[in-house]
Every structure is written in structure tokens, then in C-alpha cells.
Amino acid sequence: MFVCWCGLNIGGVVDVPRVVEEISGCPGVARAVDYRYMCSDPGQQLIRDIIREERLDSVVIAACSPGMHESTFQSVAESAGVNPYRCEIANIREQCSWPHQNEPLEATRKAVELIRAAVEKVRGDEALSALSIPVTRRALVIGAGIAGMQAALDIADAGHEVVLVDRLPHIGGHMAQLSETFPTLDCSQCILTPKTSEVGRHPGIRLLTSSEVESVSGYVGNFTVKIRRRATYVNWDLCTGCGLCTEKCPSRTPSAFERGLAEEPAISIAFPQAVPHKPVIRPEACRHFTKGKCGVCEKVCPVGAIDFGQQDSLIEEKVGAIVVATGYDLHPKAKVGEYGYGVYPDVIDGLEFERLNSASGPTQGQIRRPSDGKVPKEVVFIQCVGSRDQENGYPYCSKICCMYTAKHARLYKHKVPDGQPYVFYMDIRAGGKGYEEFVQHATEEEGVLYLRGRVARVFQDGEHVVVFGVDTLSGKKVEIRADMVVLATAIVPASGAKELARVLKTATDEYGFFSEAHPKLRPVESLTRGIYIAGCAQAPKDIPDTVTQAGSSAAKVLTLFSAPRLSHSPTVAAVDEEICTGCGICVEACAYEARALDTRRHVAVVNDVLCEGCGACAVACPNGATRQRNMARSQAMAMIDAVMG
Amino acid sequence: MRLARDVVRGEEERKLRDISGEEVRSCYQCGKCSAGCAMTSMMDLLPHQVIRLVQLGQVEEALASRTIWLCASCLACSARCPRGVSLPNVMESLRVTMLRPGGRHIDPARLPADVLENAPEQALVAGLRKYS
Amino acid sequence: MSLRQGSMRYPYFPGCTLKAKARGFETSAVASAGALGVHLDEMENWQCCGATFPLQADNSFPLVSPARTLASARKMGERLVTLCSACYNVLKRTNHVLRTDVGRRDKVNAFIEEDYAGDLEVMHFLEVLRDDVGFDALARSVKTSLGGLAVAPYYGCLLLRPNDELGFDDPEAPHILEDFLSALGCQVVDHPYKIECCGSYVALEPGDLASGPSRMVVESARSRGAQAIVTSCPLCQYNLDVAQQGAHGREQAGVPVIYFTQLLAIALGLPEDVLGFEGHVISPGPLLRCVGVVGSDAIA
Known part of the structure; x- marks a missing residue:
């Protein structure tokens, strides 16, 4: 029995010597010792020495949460000859000293009780060995923006097949819409297209565009995924991407890629560098589908690739790991009434500005405002629109807006040297390599005027969009008769993120960002084993952070694939088939689909590798046929007795 | 301005909280209230500056400001406040701090004759409730 | 309906x-x-x-x-x-x-x-007119054409805020008065100050303090061609009206500020004695006679 002080974390509250004294006399305890940092090398050695000295067959460590050091102490015990599943942790930090910091006496009493309970448990523990499961060494990556592409390339380059899925007809995500990128102002397409073409031609990547994950079953190392590939109405095997169809198509509707600033044909390729460079038909815009006539594309296609009868197809893939890289959307327009967002044509968002500034965009890269095509000479940029606004938006900071607004203001000055950009900000958050310098350059060298305050209202007045703001530093109200207003709207999870999380049986936060297993130490693992997260699917982040996290998630996948087999905790449910009546209550109680009925033998069975050891089925079982390994009913009762004294 | 525990966590700020039901510490001084206030041209302090003074425990200075009497309770500020602070309630708490001990900002007997004669009853009732 | x-x-x-x-x-x-x-x-x-x-x-x-x-x-x-x-x-x-x-x-x-x-x-x-009478039915009941009279709606604060308690209309872009005015056959003059405060009870402060915001409201409507402003608040009516006292010289006439129901009564062809324009600083009489929607000289 070993008690850790954890410096002052435990020892500053719990009277450790007193705990050791009280535990020493407990039945079954051969010896109780304390040490300042049990997880340190000397602490581990102390445990090994005493195990050998006393010839112990089981140990209890009273220390921090098992989430932190259970595996450390299990391997220490194993190295000294004790079965690792006969090593129990009594959590006297997170469950005792931390929450009871102001009640040292009570905390000491509780520590003794928690340890007594753990001693009772370990007395009933069986010696077990870890379960072993096979791994399918193929990965699924959901979302083919910069995060998904990077993860896919890293995994595929290591020699494992990747299925890369995106719901759009092309890959590249939002990065394909950007004109330049901070803090270097290099052209987004120039740094993106090497990646998109590499993905497009990589023999190890199976690219499924216009596709969405419909269902996922199985478990780490052994997922089965069903993917719906939507009809594109173009046979891509025949299509050469010549573009005749898009040229001749008579329909024109607003382009989503251009964020409504330009129109596109019903059959189109979103942008010149698109991968795959093949067109799709949008049936909602196509005259053949909406009016039942037309078919111009079919007539002009030289290779007969148009296929109006094409149907969705369902594809099944077996993979061992999944990377979620579903990216972001921007805060909906309807929710920013005071800025007339979505009402006044010259009030636009950041991605719309990117398109205006893009050489392949609706104005061929000239800054011309949407209403009348004039070059705006007074441009107001507003940060934190929907971000840091718990009342009308989201409480969180969207992280990238300070930087991209500085970028927009600078790019605007490059294109319109006699124009004046104004930036309304609350704080400048420019923590990153070269970031602060980038913002300072905007104010010092390029004449961007920063105004510290939020804007209350934007309204149209003739040709102008009038901005009512404030500069809190001078204590003056500010009114600007602007020609165009650019809103840095909040980053929100991509639509459908919560639904996807349900399909994957993993969790998101209240906004729909995927939850990581630990905010600091396991930032790319989801709460479900074998599923990893990359990019804005987890939280707003910029391109460098996204690429870093994508690489990190790929490393996790490769680590998983590097083991010959995966181990799984053996503390799972087990069935005494002599007693089991096959009533099936356990099957209903299980949240992990780990329980099933063997209809032939009329008994319930456990799928060990799906079982998370939660114990729900053991509790539900009416006659005690199901038990939880190393948490038998007798152990639980003994633990309760120990606590109740 | 001298700052110390007894200043920034003073009794006066607590009283204002009781009267207004508002937590001024929530305010992060973005200024959106001031940006949209219709009355600022006559104010000596912008609305967010009054809130800042209360945050700093400088209640006397806030009470001396003309701003608290110029707030027309139009709620344009609170409707848009990202932090959910109802400034008009805070302004009212400052006004009643002056009025409850028997103070008067406006004496009904001294209102100009043309106002008494022409202003709608609504103006007189509302105004005298805010100012006396 | x-x-x-x-x-x-x-x-x-x-x-x-x-x-x-x-x-x-x-x-x-x-x-x-x-x-x-x-x-x-x-x-x-x-x-x-x-x-x-x-x-x-x-x-x-x-x-x-x-x-x-x-x-x-x-x-x-x-x-x-x-x-x-x-x-x-x-x-x-x-x-x-x-x-x-x-x-x-x-x-x-x-x-x-x-x-x-x-x-x-x-x-x-206004909600009764919209939801129970219906603006379509109202339009059919109009007897006196307002002939495209240019009217600016003015909401002020009290109808719109706080929106979570009142739920009257979109607080940043309301339109019930516009819909009402359209039903009467008026030409609606949209203007940005329709949701800004007139100064309210600050009218009692010595030194004409509330007239600043009120003048902004009137100017916002007038400069966009409004011949009249409608409101449903007596204090707004007073503030906007008084703010124009002596301010309109030869170059620009004052803009009458009237209650939406006064315009309604005219459109429905009701007798002029229900209008009650007495006490308005900027008399609506000349304007209404000029566009021919009221005839009597009794309206001063």
C-alpha cells in the first residue's frame, strides 16, 4: 500500500502520515508507505523494492486519477512480478484533496476510506491478461480541406491506404477560396494546389468527392463505414474535363464557391484548379431536372459523359482508424441584424472579401463592391461579429479573425493605395510566429487605422453604408460613411457536425466542435478510441495549427497501425452461461452494442472488444449471470462496507 | 486614482448591484453601448466610461456625471450588449442613489411654463419619476 | 383575411x-x-x-x-x-x-x-390591425386615396425594446408600420433613424437637450423626402414636433408628426372632427389640404 504526497497537491491537504498509520493496521495490508512523488523514478523503484521484499501479490497506490498514472503503476507492478490487474489506484487527489482543499480533516478521513475501499477491491481482483484484437491498416479521413488532405497524405505516404471523403465535388475546402494567407501573404492556391494535385494522383488515396459518411459500426481497428456517393450526373470515367458543357449550359444561379458574388452554370467545375477537374450537375439549378427539357450539355459532350439517370451509390469500406476533418462555416447572416448583414449588398463577410480579392474570383482580383462594382475608397472592417458575444452569438474567440482582418486591410491597401481601411477591434490577438509584426506593419507602414471598440449599427444611406462605432481609447463616438463593410464573422462548426458525431458515436461540445480526449495532453484524440480530430472541426484555428494537428492525428493513426495487434482492457463483462436464461435485458442495457443473444444456445454473450467495462449490464442482469471482471458484486459490497466503516 | 481592495470592492458598488440587479464586472468595455447611444452628443462621459468608473469603484465620479441624467432608458445599448449588461438599469441605480435620500434632479415647481402647458402627461410622469 | x-x-x-x-x-x-x-x-x-x-x-x-x-x-x-x-x-x-x-x-x-x-x-x-383585421382587408377599406403621400414611419424605442419581452417586430429592421402605410396607399419613406431614440423624458431637462436626437430623426426622414412622420407615442410626437419649432425657415417646411391612427381615419374617410390635430406644432392641415385628402379649413 503506497501513498503519494504529490508535493502539496495531496500532502498540503491530506495528513499523509496519519493516513499511512491508519491503513497499516487494515486486514490484508502487508505494509503502508508514503513518498513525496510516487510517479518519480525513485518512487517507482520504491514500489518495486517493497513488492519484492514483502513478496506482494497485489498493490494499492493512493495517488492521482487513474487517468494519469494507472498505466505507469500497472507496469511498475508487472515488472516486479505482480499481475497488472491486481494493481488498484485510490484517487485521493482529484476526488479528495482538490475538491476538499478547505476541509483538511474531512479530506484525511475521506482519503482513508477511499484507500480502504481500494484495498477491499484488490483483495477480490483476479489476475487477468489484456485482450488482443486485430487491426485493419486502412484509414478513413472525413473532409478534404487542408486538414483532411494533410492527414491523408501523411498516412498514405507511410504506406497505408486512405479513403478520403468530402461532400463537395472538389477537394481543398475553404483554403481553396482564400486569396492570400497570413503572415507571409503567399497566394493560397499556390501553396494549396501542390497538395490537391498530390492527393488527386496519390495511389494510396481513394478519393470520394460528392460523398458523405452515412453510418459507422465496429470499433477501434475494425470499423465498417457506409458512404453515400451522390449522383453527379456526369460519368467521370468518360469525362475529359474539356468544359464544353459548362460553356453551353443556359442556366445561371449563384455560386456557393463564390459565396453568391457570381453565378455559375448548372453543370460546372467550381474553380479552375479544382481537383478532381470534372463537372457536376446541380439538379436544383438544371433545366433538365427542374423543367424537364434542355439537355444541351448532353448534346455537346463529345464523349457522351452526361448521365441524367445516374443514381446515388452506397460504398462500404473497412478501416481501422478515422480522422474527422470537417472544418468550419461562418456565423449565419440572419443573426446580425444590427449590421444589416445579408440585407445590404455592400456588407460582406471575410470569405466574400477573399473572393473579391482572388485572381480567379468574380472581379478577377480587383476590389469592387458588390452593389455597383465601384472601387470602395472607405472600407470598414469589423472584428468579433458573433464571436465573444454570448448574448447574440458565441462566447468564444474565433482566433483567426484578428490576423485575417489585418491581412484583408493590407491587401486592400495594396490594391487601392488611395483608399482608407478602418478596423474596429476589441483586442488584437496575434500570438504566433511573425503575427504581431504582421499586424504592426499594417498600422505603421500601410496606414490601416485601428479603432478600439465595437460597432453598434450599420445602415444604408444612399450610396454609403454608415457605421456607428466608438473609439474607447479616445472616448469618442465614431461615424464613418463607408463604401463597403467587411465583417469578421464567427467561426462555427461545419453544418451537420453534431449529426456526424452521432454517427461516429463520439462527442461534440455544445456548439458542435468535436471534443478532444484531453484539452492539453490528448488534443487530437476524440473521446472514442480510433477516431481522431484535425483542424477547425475541433475548434477555430489557422492554417499552420491545422496542418500541425493534421500531422499529429496522422501520427496517432500510424502508431495505431504499427502494433501487430491492439490490446484491450480485460476488465469487461463476463457471463456465467450455467445461470444465464437469455432474457436479453443486458442487450438493452448496453450502450456500446457489446452484448448480444446467442439464439441457438439461448444465452447472452459479450463482445469483449466492444465492451467498455461500464458495468451497466452486470447491474441490469436479474439473476447475477453477468458479472464485471474485477468488479464482482462481492467486491462492490466489500468496498461499500469499507467506506461505511 | 488610488486603487485598493476597499476601493474596487467597495460598499457603494455592492449597493448599486442590489438596486440595479446588474453585474457590471461582466462588461469588457467594448463600447458597443456608446457606439449606438442616441444621447452621447450631450454627455460628459460615454456610457461605457460610466460603467468603467463603477468597475473601478469610482462611484462618486460616476454620480457626478451628467450622463446618468441623459440616459433616456431607450435600451438600444442593452439590446446589443454582448455581455448581457443592462446599462439602463445601472444608470437608474446611479440616479436613485442620488434621489432616494431626498435629492431632486428636477423640481416640478420650476419646470418652464411652456413645458408644463404643452408636454404630454406621459413626459411629465416619466420625467418626474426619473428625476425626482 | x-x-x-x-x-x-x-x-x-x-x-x-x-x-x-x-x-x-x-x-x-x-x-x-x-x-x-x-x-x-x-x-x-x-x-x-x-x-x-x-x-x-x-x-x-x-x-x-x-x-x-x-x-x-x-x-x-x-x-x-x-x-x-x-x-x-x-x-x-x-x-x-x-x-x-x-x-x-x-x-x-x-x-x-x-x-x-x-x-x-x-x-x-397595430397588431390588431395586422393580425385580426388584416392589412389586405384594411387596404380594401380605404375610401380616401392618400395618393402616394410620402410618409416616414417612426418606431422609437418603446415598441421594439426589449425584444425578448415585447416580441413586437424585428428590433433592428421592423416593418409593421411600413406594411400599414402601404395598405393605406402611402409611399413609405424608409430612413435609418426610425429605430433611434427621440430623447424621451430628457425633454424635461433644462436647455433643450432632447431636441438634438429628435432633430436627427426629423432630418433623417425629411432629407429622404418624407412629407409626414407617423408615430404611436405621444412623447415622440411632442419631441419631434417641438424640435422643429422655429427651426424651419423659408427654405424648408416643417414635417408634420402625426399619429398613425390619424392617417388611418383620413384614409377611411371619417369625419374630420375625429382627427384632433389641435396642439400640433407643425400643423398637418396645409399638407393634407395640398394633397387633397382633407378639404375643410377647420383643420388648422
Whole structure:
């Protein structure tokens, strides 16, 4: 029995010597010792020495949460000859000293009780060995923006097949819409297209565009995924991407890629560098589908690739790991009434500005405002629109807006040297390599005027969009008769993120960002084993952070694939088939689909590798046929007795 | 301005909280209230500056400001406040701090004759409730 | 929606100002309602709403007067119609407190010796016109063409804020007055200051302080070609009107500020004696005679 002080974390509250004294006399305890940092090398050695000295067959460590050091102490015990599943942790930090910091006496009493309970448990523990499961060494990556592409390339380059899925007809995500990128102002397409073409031609990547994950079953190392590939109405095997169809198509509707600033044909390729460079038909815009006539594309296609009868197809893939890289959307327009967002044509968002500034965009890269095509000479940029606004938006900071607004203001000055950009900000958050310098350059060298305050209202007045703001530093109200207003709207999870999380049986936060297993130490693992997260699917982040996290998630996948087999905790449910009546209550109680009925033998069975050891089925079982390994009913009762004294 | 525990966590700020039901510490001084206030041209302090003074425990200075009497309770500020602070309630708490001990900002007997004669009853009732 | 002839009766709360300085608001409203088959049934036991909603969390006393009115109205029915924006605001907000804040409800009920639970629906007459009469039906009832008279709507604050309690219209881009004016055949003049404050009770401050914001509102409407401004608040009417006193010289005429119900009565062809333009600083008479919608010289 070993008690850790954890410096002052435990020892500053719990009277450790007193705990050791009280535990020493407990039945079954051969010896109780304390040490300042049990997880340190000397602490581990102390445990090994005493195990050998006393010839112990089981140990209890009273220390921090098992989430932190259970595996450390299990391997220490194993190295000294004790079965690792006969090593129990009594959590006297997170469950005792931390929450009871102001009640040292009570905390000491509780520590003794928690340890007594753990001693009772370990007395009933069986010696077990870890379960072993096979791994399918193929990965699924959901979302083919910069995060998904990077993860896919890293995994595929290591020699494992990747299925890369995106719901759009092309890959590249939002990065394909950007004109330049901070803090270097290099052209987004120039740094993106090497990646998109590499993905497009990589023999190890199976690219499924216009596709969405419909269902996922199985478990780490052994997922089965069903993917719906939507009809594109173009046979891509025949299509050469010549573009005749898009040229001749008579329909024109607003382009989503251009964020409504330009129109596109019903059959189109979103942008010149698109991968795959093949067109799709949008049936909602196509005259053949909406009016039942037309078919111009079919007539002009030289290779007969148009296929109006094409149907969705369902594809099944077996993979061992999944990377979620579903990216972001921007805060909906309807929710920013005071800025007339979505009402006044010259009030636009950041991605719309990117398109205006893009050489392949609706104005061929000239800054011309949407209403009348004039070059705006007074441009107001507003940060934190929907971000840091718990009342009308989201409480969180969207992280990238300070930087991209500085970028927009600078790019605007490059294109319109006699124009004046104004930036309304609350704080400048420019923590990153070269970031602060980038913002300072905007104010010092390029004449961007920063105004510290939020804007209350934007309204149209003739040709102008009038901005009512404030500069809190001078204590003056500010009114600007602007020609165009650019809103840095909040980053929100991509639509459908919560639904996807349900399909994957993993969790998101209240906004729909995927939850990581630990905010600091396991930032790319989801709460479900074998599923990893990359990019804005987890939280707003910029391109460098996204690429870093994508690489990190790929490393996790490769680590998983590097083991010959995966181990799984053996503390799972087990069935005494002599007693089991096959009533099936356990099957209903299980949240992990780990329980099933063997209809032939009329008994319930456990799928060990799906079982998370939660114990729900053991509790539900009416006659005690199901038990939880190393948490038998007798152990639980003994633990309760120990606590109740 | 001298700052110390007894200043920034003073009794006066607590009283204002009781009267207004508002937590001024929530305010992060973005200024959106001031940006949209219709009355600022006559104010000596912008609305967010009054809130800042209360945050700093400088209640006397806030009470001396003309701003608290110029707030027309139009709620344009609170409707848009990202932090959910109802400034008009805070302004009212400052006004009643002056009025409850028997103070008067406006004496009904001294209102100009043309106002008494022409202003709608609504103006007189509302105004005298805010100012006396 | 079609007019249900003579079938609509509503308990109605006039408020102090409509019995005194803003008589024309009430007479034009009651007469117009009657012409549209809506009977506004003035409640018997009403008292002043207090004219401004109290913003003190530690003092429930100012809620007593509006609560008495609400409790009394509840005995007449499930709805209560108001005309004045201030009465609408105070009664609806008080009702919200009594419905949602059990502590304050108990305190107020104990004082007024009632057991009122806040289960009345406080409505504005504009909502009756929109939802129960219907603007389409209203348009069909127009007898006197307003011939494209350019009118600017002015909402002010009390109809719109706080939106989570009032839910009257989109607080940043309201349109009920616009829809109303269109139904009457007016040319609607949109202007950005329609939701900005007129200065309200700051009118009592010495030194003409409220006239600044009011002038901005009038200028915002006038510069966009408005020939008249409509409101549903007597204090807004006063502030916008007084702000123009002596300010309009030879180069620009004043813009009359009138109640929406006065325009309604004209459109419905009602006798001029219900209009009650007495007391307006900028008389609407010359304008209305000029566009030929009223004929008598009695309107000064």
C-alpha cells in the first residue's frame, strides 16, 4: 500500500502520515508507505523494492486519477512480478484533496476510506491478461480541406491506404477560396494546389468527392463505414474535363464557391484548379431536372459523359482508424441584424472579401463592391461579429479573425493605395510566429487605422453604408460613411457536425466542435478510441495549427497501425452461461452494442472488444449471470462496507 | 486614482448591484453601448466610461456625471450588449442613489411654463419619476 | 383575411395622455376601429401605467399601478389593447414580470390584494390591425386615396425594446408600420433613424437637450423626402414636433408628426372632427389640404 504526497497537491491537504498509520493496521495490508512523488523514478523503484521484499501479490497506490498514472503503476507492478490487474489506484487527489482543499480533516478521513475501499477491491481482483484484437491498416479521413488532405497524405505516404471523403465535388475546402494567407501573404492556391494535385494522383488515396459518411459500426481497428456517393450526373470515367458543357449550359444561379458574388452554370467545375477537374450537375439549378427539357450539355459532350439517370451509390469500406476533418462555416447572416448583414449588398463577410480579392474570383482580383462594382475608397472592417458575444452569438474567440482582418486591410491597401481601411477591434490577438509584426506593419507602414471598440449599427444611406462605432481609447463616438463593410464573422462548426458525431458515436461540445480526449495532453484524440480530430472541426484555428494537428492525428493513426495487434482492457463483462436464461435485458442495457443473444444456445454473450467495462449490464442482469471482471458484486459490497466503516 | 481592495470592492458598488440587479464586472468595455447611444452628443462621459468608473469603484465620479441624467432608458445599448449588461438599469441605480435620500434632479415647481402647458402627461410622469 | 363584421371586441386601455394632450390619437383610433368592425371597449378601472417601466431590481412598488390595471383587465377577458407606445411597453413588461418572476408577483399581488398570474395578452392596436383585421382587408377599406403621400414611419424605442419581452417586430429592421402605410396607399419613406431614440423624458431637462436626437430623426426622414412622420407615442410626437419649432425657415417646411391612427381615419374617410390635430406644432392641415385628402379649413 503506497501513498503519494504529490508535493502539496495531496500532502498540503491530506495528513499523509496519519493516513499511512491508519491503513497499516487494515486486514490484508502487508505494509503502508508514503513518498513525496510516487510517479518519480525513485518512487517507482520504491514500489518495486517493497513488492519484492514483502513478496506482494497485489498493490494499492493512493495517488492521482487513474487517468494519469494507472498505466505507469500497472507496469511498475508487472515488472516486479505482480499481475497488472491486481494493481488498484485510490484517487485521493482529484476526488479528495482538490475538491476538499478547505476541509483538511474531512479530506484525511475521506482519503482513508477511499484507500480502504481500494484495498477491499484488490483483495477480490483476479489476475487477468489484456485482450488482443486485430487491426485493419486502412484509414478513413472525413473532409478534404487542408486538414483532411494533410492527414491523408501523411498516412498514405507511410504506406497505408486512405479513403478520403468530402461532400463537395472538389477537394481543398475553404483554403481553396482564400486569396492570400497570413503572415507571409503567399497566394493560397499556390501553396494549396501542390497538395490537391498530390492527393488527386496519390495511389494510396481513394478519393470520394460528392460523398458523405452515412453510418459507422465496429470499433477501434475494425470499423465498417457506409458512404453515400451522390449522383453527379456526369460519368467521370468518360469525362475529359474539356468544359464544353459548362460553356453551353443556359442556366445561371449563384455560386456557393463564390459565396453568391457570381453565378455559375448548372453543370460546372467550381474553380479552375479544382481537383478532381470534372463537372457536376446541380439538379436544383438544371433545366433538365427542374423543367424537364434542355439537355444541351448532353448534346455537346463529345464523349457522351452526361448521365441524367445516374443514381446515388452506397460504398462500404473497412478501416481501422478515422480522422474527422470537417472544418468550419461562418456565423449565419440572419443573426446580425444590427449590421444589416445579408440585407445590404455592400456588407460582406471575410470569405466574400477573399473572393473579391482572388485572381480567379468574380472581379478577377480587383476590389469592387458588390452593389455597383465601384472601387470602395472607405472600407470598414469589423472584428468579433458573433464571436465573444454570448448574448447574440458565441462566447468564444474565433482566433483567426484578428490576423485575417489585418491581412484583408493590407491587401486592400495594396490594391487601392488611395483608399482608407478602418478596423474596429476589441483586442488584437496575434500570438504566433511573425503575427504581431504582421499586424504592426499594417498600422505603421500601410496606414490601416485601428479603432478600439465595437460597432453598434450599420445602415444604408444612399450610396454609403454608415457605421456607428466608438473609439474607447479616445472616448469618442465614431461615424464613418463607408463604401463597403467587411465583417469578421464567427467561426462555427461545419453544418451537420453534431449529426456526424452521432454517427461516429463520439462527442461534440455544445456548439458542435468535436471534443478532444484531453484539452492539453490528448488534443487530437476524440473521446472514442480510433477516431481522431484535425483542424477547425475541433475548434477555430489557422492554417499552420491545422496542418500541425493534421500531422499529429496522422501520427496517432500510424502508431495505431504499427502494433501487430491492439490490446484491450480485460476488465469487461463476463457471463456465467450455467445461470444465464437469455432474457436479453443486458442487450438493452448496453450502450456500446457489446452484448448480444446467442439464439441457438439461448444465452447472452459479450463482445469483449466492444465492451467498455461500464458495468451497466452486470447491474441490469436479474439473476447475477453477468458479472464485471474485477468488479464482482462481492467486491462492490466489500468496498461499500469499507467506506461505511 | 488610488486603487485598493476597499476601493474596487467597495460598499457603494455592492449597493448599486442590489438596486440595479446588474453585474457590471461582466462588461469588457467594448463600447458597443456608446457606439449606438442616441444621447452621447450631450454627455460628459460615454456610457461605457460610466460603467468603467463603477468597475473601478469610482462611484462618486460616476454620480457626478451628467450622463446618468441623459440616459433616456431607450435600451438600444442593452439590446446589443454582448455581455448581457443592462446599462439602463445601472444608470437608474446611479440616479436613485442620488434621489432616494431626498435629492431632486428636477423640481416640478420650476419646470418652464411652456413645458408644463404643452408636454404630454406621459413626459411629465416619466420625467418626474426619473428625476425626482 | 376577411373582415368579420362587428364581431371583434377588445378591452382597451387608453392611458392618461390620450385623455388629455393626445386626444386626437384616441378619437381617431376609436372611430377608425369602429369603421373596421373593431370595438375598443374602454376598461372601467384603469389607472396610470406609470409612463416608464421601473428599472430597479430592489423596488417592486412602481409595478403596483400597472399590475392593478392588468388584474382588472384580466377580469374582462384574455386580451388588452393599447394605443400609446409607453402604455404598451409598461403594461407588457409588467405583465412579463408578473408571469415569470414568482417572488415579485407574490409581493405585488399581496399589496393589491389580487391573485393575478400575468396571463393576459397585452397587444398594440397595430397588431390588431395586422393580425385580426388584416392589412389586405384594411387596404380594401380605404375610401380616401392618400395618393402616394410620402410618409416616414417612426418606431422609437418603446415598441421594439426589449425584444425578448415585447416580441413586437424585428428590433433592428421592423416593418409593421411600413406594411400599414402601404395598405393605406402611402409611399413609405424608409430612413435609418426610425429605430433611434427621440430623447424621451430628457425633454424635461433644462436647455433643450432632447431636441438634438429628435432633430436627427426629423432630418433623417425629411432629407429622404418624407412629407409626414407617423408615430404611436405621444412623447415622440411632442419631441419631434417641438424640435422643429422655429427651426424651419423659408427654405424648408416643417414635417408634420402625426399619429398613425390619424392617417388611418383620413384614409377611411371619417369625419374630420375625429382627427384632433389641435396642439400640433407643425400643423398637418396645409399638407393634407395640398394633397387633397382633407378639404375643410377647420383643420388648422
